Amino acid sequence: MRILLLEEEVQTAQYLRKGLVENGFAVDVMRFDSGGFSPPHRAEYDLLVCDISPGTYRPAELQLGVQEAPVLFLADRNSLAARDTGQSSGNYLLKPFAFSDFLARIHGLLRWGAERAQMTLRVAGLELDLVRHRASRDGQRLDLTPKEFLLLSLLMRKTGEVLSRTYIADQVWEINFESNTNFVDVHIRRLRSKVDDPFPVKLIHTVRGMGYVVEER
Numbered sequence: 001m002r003i004l005l006l007e008e009e010v011q012t013a014q015y016l017r018k019g020l021v022e023n024g025f026a027v028d029v030m031r032f033d034s035g036g037f038s039p040p041h042r043a044e045y046d047l048l049v050c051d052i053s054p055g056t057y058r059p060a061e062l063q064l065g066v067q068e069a070p071v072l073f074l075a076d077r078n079s080l081a082a083r084d085t086g087q088s089s090g091n092y093l094l095k096p097f098a099f100s101d102f103l104a105r106i107h108g109l110l111r112w113g114a115e116r117a118q119m120t121l122r123v124a125g126l127e128l129d130l131v132r133h134r135a136s137r138d139g140q141r142l143d144l145t146p147k148e149f150l151l152l153s154l155l156m157r158k159t160g161e162v163l164s165r166t167y168i169a170d171q172v173w174e175i176n177f178e179s180n181t182n183f184v185d186v187h188i189r190r191l192r193s194k195v196d197d198p199f200p201v202k203l204i205h206t207v208r209g210m211g212y213v214v215e216e217r
Contacts, residue, residue: 001110002026006050007074016049019099020106045069047109052076052092070109121156124216126195126203128156137199147172148191155204155214164211188212 003025007013017027028045048071073092093105121128125138133149135142144152151172155163165184169175172187188204196202205213 001046002028003106004045004048005029006048007031008051012051016099016102019103023103025106046113047072047106049074049106070113072105072109121153123156123159123203123214124201125199126156128153135195137195140198142194144191144194147187148194151187151191152195152214155212158214160213160215162207162210162213168211 001024003020005013005016005020005027007016007029008031013029013031017029020027046069048069050071051074071091074097075092075094091105091109093102119130121130127136128149129135130153133146135144135149135152151168154168154171168184188206192202192204196204201216203214203216205215205217207213
């Protein structure tokens, strides 16, 4: 497990890094500077630990690159603004704290991250967050209707499996599909206009006489 520690106090950073390494984690330490903070790519770390002492933290910059990695904020007990920021995030620890409490929070967030990862469907650059009902492709947000989201989630759950129009109509709309209508085809076409048309690689494929499949070819 890789952890990024964003901590301004050198002694605190050394103390936390030493304890984490002794418990089997790989730890990188980074400091904020006057030039601003360049967020790491979200795929590089399993967890971020971020000091939110006054003057060291800008939420928009941090969240820009780490939307999927859990974040544990370390809030200054004597700073009302930092404490309020930590409380609003839901994952915070007030300084000073016992290392055993810190380690317990780390393990808890990593378990949460692993469980949440199972609720995200991915095919190539296409991602579907089933918890927050968000869809994106190559980092670009896709504006899907509730039915389009449900249709795409069905196709992605069955990646590589050809789904018939009858099966799709039953699972998404709970209706009996009549083969002489193009009801499903129309909705697939609308979904493609958002998921495939703006991108060079197509993921939603038609299998003539059978139905549709999502897969990377």
